[in-house]
Amino acid sequence: MSSQPEPGTEPGSGRPDVLVHRFRSFDFPFQASFRDHFTILDPWTDSPDEPADAFLARRAGGARALVCVGPTPLPADTLRLLPSLQVVIGTSAGVDHIDLRECRRRGIAVTNAGAAFAEDAADYAVALLLDVLRRMSAADRYLREGLWLKNGNYPLGFKLGGKRVGIVGLGNIGSHVAKRLQPFGCDIAYNSRSKKPSCPFPYYASIHDLASNSDVLILCCALTEETHHVINREVMTVLGDRGVIINVGRGSLIDEKELVQSLLQGELGGAGLDVFEDEPNMPKELFGLDNVVLSPHRAVITPESFEAMRELTISNLKAFFSNEPLSCLVQHK
Amino acid sequence: MSSQPEPGTEPGSGRPDVLVHRFRSFDFPFQASFRDHFTILDPWTDSPDEPADAFLARRAGGARALVCVGPTPLPADTLRLLPSLQVVIGTSAGVDHIDLRECRRRGIAVTNAGAAFAEDAADYAVALLLDVLRRMSAADRYLREGLWLKNGNYPLGFKLGGKRVGIVGLGNIGSHVAKRLQPFGCDIAYNSRSKKPSCPFPYYASIHDLASNSDVLILCCALTEETHHVINREVMTVLGDRGVIINVGRGSLIDEKELVQSLLQGELGGAGLDVFEDEPNMPKELFGLDNVVLSPHRAVITPESFEAMRELTISNLKAFFSNEPLSCLVQHK
Numbered sequence: 277m278s279s280q281p282e283p284g285t286e287p288g289s290g291r292p293d294v295l296v297h298r299f300r301s302f303d304f305p306f307q308a309s310f311r312d313h314f315t316i317l318d319p320w321t322d323s324p325d326e327p328a329d330a331f332l333a334r335r336a337g338g339a340r341a342l343v344c345v346g347p348t349p350l351p352a353d354t355l356r357l358l359p360s361l362q363v364v365i366g367t368s369a370g371v372d373h374i375d376l377r378e379c380r381r382r383g384i385a386v387t388n389a390g391a392a393f394a395e396d397a398a399d400y401a402v403a404l405l406l407d408v409l410r411r412m413s414a415a416d417r418y419l420r421e422g423l424w425l426k427n428g429n430y431p432l433g434f435k436l437g438g439k440r441v442g443i444v445g446l447g448n449i450g451s452h453v454a455k456r457l458q459p460f461g462c463d464i465a466y467n468s469r470s471k472k473p474s475c476p477f478p479y480y481a482s483i484h485d486l487a488s489n490s491d492v493l494i495l496c497c498a499l500t501e502e503t504h505h506v507i508n509r510e511v512m513t514v515l516g517d518r519g520v521i522i523n524v525g526r527g528s529l530i531d532e533k534e535l536v537q538s539l540l541q542g543e544l545g546g547a548g549l550d551v552f553e554d555e556p557n558m559p560k561e562l563f564g565l566d567n568v569v570l571s572p573h574r575a576v577i578t579p580e581s582f583e584a585m586r587e588l589t590i591s592n593l594k595a596f597f598s599n600e601p602l603s604c605l606v607q608h609k
Numbered sequence: 610m611s612s613q614p615e616p617g618t619e620p621g622s623g624r625p626d627v628l629v630h631r632f633r634s635f636d637f638p639f640q641a642s643f644r645d646h647f648t649i650l651d652p653w654t655d656s657p658d659e660p661a662d663a664f665l666a667r668r669a670g671g672a673r674a675l676v677c678v679g680p681t682p683l684p685a686d687t688l689r690l691l692p693s694l695q696v697v698i699g700t701s702a703g704v705d706h707i708d709l710r711e712c713r714r715r716g717i718a719v720t721n722a723g724a725a726f727a728e729d730a731a732d733y734a735v736a737l738l739l740d741v742l743r744r745m746s747a748a749d750r751y752l753r754e755g756l757w758l759k760n761g762n763y764p765l766g767f768k769l770g771g772k773r774v775g776i777v778g779l780g781n782i783g784s785h786v787a788k789r790l791q792p793f794g795c796d797i798a799y800n801s802r803s804k805k806p807s808c809p810f811p812y813y814a815s816i817h818d819l820a821s822n823s824d825v826l827i828l829c830c831a832l833t834e835e836t837h838h839v840i841n842r843e844v845m846t847v848l849g850d851r852g853v854i855i856n857v858g859r860g861s862l863i864d865e866k867e868l869v870q871s872l873l874q875g876e877l878g879g880a881g882l883d884v885f886e887d888e889p890n891m892p893k894e895l896f897g898l899d900n901v902v903l904s905p906h907r908a909v910i911t912p913e914s915f916e917a918m919r920e921l922t923i924s925n926l927k928a929f930f931s932n933e934p935l936s937c938l939v940q941h942k
Contacts, residue, residue, distance in 0.1 A: 395793075395794065399743070402735075403739035406733075412746060413745060415905055415907065419896075420896045429907070432912060437728050570749050572762060580768035
């Protein structure tokens with residue numbers, strides 16, 4: 277160990293600095309295991325009474341690596357306080373909360389944790405779809421209100437087999453969704469930025485065309501400027517009054533006001549929503565609808581996937597400090 | 610067409626008699642399409658003010674075929690009124706409501722509609738499992754009560770991948786369940802009356818041993834004298850406090866009183882129940898549990914499977930009257 281520590285390394289520890297960027301209300305439950313390998317700089321733990329930006333300016337100027345916890349916004353203003361930053365390790369699947377343009381301009385590498393969460397997200401998409409079609413949550417509420425005995429059978433749902441399922445975004449999550457839905461007898465098609473050469477499913481370059489040829493749309497794509505409100509009223513209209521939309525991506529993929537109107541007016545068959553435009557607020561009009569399943573942004577989260585995310589984050593940080601290739605790169609530095 | 614009609618054939622019509630046996634409250638929605646091929650004898654339509662048994666004695670003595678709608682009991686006493694009966698076509702997957710011993714003694718063939726319903730039942734079993742593990746119905750209730758904004762995140766569930774799933778009864782439904790769960794990354798094992806020679810999954814001759822080696826039990830077997838209360842307290846205990854039971858078979862496969870106690874005492878991790886011992890009554894203690902998903906005996910039912918059941922029933926009746934082989938035989942005559 278050199279007696280003259282590297283910049284961005286706590287003197288005497290030999291462990292490189294890693295800045296933890298998080299909402300004050302967000303836990304960072306893996307601190308202990310991270311501290312075995314890195315010197316953790318965490319404003320909310322190290323200096324809770326100081327404004328976070330002041331802490332960053334004072335203490336994090338030499339930090340080369342930042343872990344961005346969950347959807348904590350990382351705007352250009354914050355990045356400007358970190359002149360030595362070379363890598364942003366995101367712990368969520370989406371990275372729309374990170375100013376990717378500024379990172380690209382600065383040559384900062386960005387990774388996400390999509391690989392750790394993809395299976396859980398795909399499981400949840402299938403579960404939401406089954407729930408909407410077969411009306412399970414609604415039937416469960418019906419029983420708990422004692423209505424089976426009182427009012428008799430609950431209305432039937434629909435069979436999953438034979439449904440034409442359009443997957444919007446055939447990345448990690450979308451591919452896992454497709455693999456899971458095939459044994460149910462669904463006909464899969466997809467939309468994506470580009471056609472996947474080795475993919476056996478029909479490709480539609482436009483979401484409108486995919487919707488015209490689908491009974492169900494499952495949204496698994498990233499939220500970008502291009503995909504903001506990509507599910508607009510016109511797409512809902514062509515999907516039709518038996519059509520179902522499942523969203524495990526981000527709330528703003530859908531024009532939520534139009535979604536609520538389509539559902540209230542019976543112009544859309546149903547929806548399974550894990551994400552909303554203004555979480556944890558959500559349109560109260562949905563609370564009265566039995567053809568809608570609501571979920572508090574947790575498709576990707578299980579204890580098992582948290583553990584996979586922890587392992588991925590540590591291995592990516594180790595790779596960075598050893599000049600080895602990073603996993604799950606969103607963009608190269 | 611002979612001028613002297615066959616016994617059990619309405620004079621002049623040429624269409625053979627088919628007796629419809631149903632609870633008065635049960636619809637028989639396919640009457641019209643059946644009447645194209647058969648003369649339907651239905652006490653509740655033909656003679657609603659006459660006791661059903663009197664109608665059978667007076668009118669159905671020559672009937673060779675009976676369609677048993679849903680779980681309408683068909684005991685020996687009713688069978689005795691039908692001396693010419695040669696076939697019972699069940700329209701449900703289970704046939705525990707039919708006196709199979711009496712049918713066997715009389716040489717009456719019995720068929721079920723398992724093939725028409727197996728995919729829906731398997732879909733529902735997977736859906737219930739995902740719901741219990743990921744706590745979707747419970748999270749949906751939490752949101753509808755406005756608690757996301759008020760109390761923050763809802764507790765996490767568990768990942769389906771990697772779970773050891775023991776299927777009890779690897780028939781039509783169980784095989785479809787296994788096929789669906791494999792892409793989720795589950796480890797499948799099974800219990801059945803006998804080992805299936807060409808099946809790749811580990812076989813356990815005892816349910817106790819299957820439970821000891823499983824995180825989840827999915828009940829897809831028929832209810833018989835041997836399987837009554839086959840899930841007893843001991844099986845629940847070895848399954849353990851993280852273990853989950855899914856039942857899409859019949860309520861009495863489980864000792865329901867013991868199930869309620871195991872769940873209330875936290876000795877079992879969760880349950881997804883489509884069936885109960887005394888439907889539509891059910892243990893009210895379950896209403897307060899968030900690790901339980903309740904469903905009003907509808908795993909097998911969608912409009913699509915109703916249509917498949919209608920086709921199977923008509924084709925089996927036609928086969929019977931043409932002396933051709935029957936599908937979905939429970940027992941030969």
